[in-house]
Amino acid sequence: MSDIDAWVWWLIGAAGLGIALVVTTMPELGMLAVGAVAATVVARLGGGAVPQVLVFAAVSVALIAVVRPIASRHRNQRPQLATGIEALKGMQAVVLERVDHEGGRIKLAGEVWSARSLGAEQAYEVGQEVDVVDIEGATAIVM
Template sequence: MSWLLWLIAAGLLTAGEMASLDLVLIMLAGGALGGMGVALATDNVALQVAGFVVVSLALLVVVRPVAKRHLTSRTTEQIDGVEVYVGRTAEVSERVDGESGQVKMGHDEWSARTQLDGESYEVGAVVRIVQIEGPIAYVSRA
């Protein structure tokens, strides 16, 4: 029956983590699950507490720093919308110059213009998408 107390403690610690978001209480909740695992094997309270302490410390020392670094790193920035196409290559499907043109990226057709005045690309040329404004992709030499 002591395993149920450890499970309740893990649930309460997890709920507390949702309020604090510091990644400490969730590690202690993992320790409580470790204590619960020991409680399922034995009724010895000292071993249950030892299991809680060992698992909690291991999670705090090993997992928490890695998780915190991952959550706070700036390199996990996600690019949304059409910005995902910037930097990709496309094939010219209709002559592209500063006034008009079409490029194909995968199955998508985009209206295209050259990035620099005086440039033009013929059908079949491979170009790089450098900017997207509305429905128009601005391209340059790949």
Template sequence: MDLGWLWWLGAALILGVVEMLTVDLLFLMLAGGAVAAAVAGLLGAPFLVQLLVAAVVAVLLLFGVRPWALAKLKSTTPDAKTGIDAQIGRTATVVADVTDRAGRVKLSGEVWTARNEQRGTVLPAGTDVVVVRIEGATAYVTAPETPVDPSQPYGPPAPGY
């Protein structure tokens, strides 16, 4: 008895492991083709037929099932913000007076260099502020009740500027 189907099964397992690392559903569809080829091999089909079955099933899965499965996966999985994106909108505490040129805030347990988004005002130590954006290692903050005008990315000009 030919045990070539075991190679296809091994390939399917390897592709399944790669899929777990990427979560793109590409390697899962290829693994489906390998499983189909393993079934064909188990039924006694010659290698060329197994190869053809693997290719046809993988292509059908890639173009028939994958788009639907990706859409379903993305609609049920929330976008998790990480890194800098996760800090925007968070509340921070001023630890050293924040102006439009200097200051420090404590954000998520870390002390960050900070700048006031609103020019000409000082946010005193102990004030809670909201992170508006981050550039490099500097958090741009504003007082929670201060609306930020999106047409003026650096806030209104201060008197005397």
């Protein structure tokens, strides 16, 4: 088998691994495909069989050792998207009726909500902006 044949075989192997990656969605196959492409370059530059295999192994192992843990961390992280009541916490609202520890009304996210102040001594007058710190049932707790 000549050098030209060697690089063609490595390229065919890389394509086969790429197809297997798409079919199985196993990222490790993509890393092996990149290793095969690196071996293709070595073969094309005239390297013998031993350097080709060593480059294939080194690049593949390095990618698996470095990229795989990073990909696993990202795959296991949940998106930090707040929805529903959690999305309202931290938002600003405008006082529509005086808000104290007994109650009141605010406009929050375009809707009218019942509200009460976080502290017993705190009171907010009409037109003031307040921050929503929690939601208890249908009542916003503000400060």
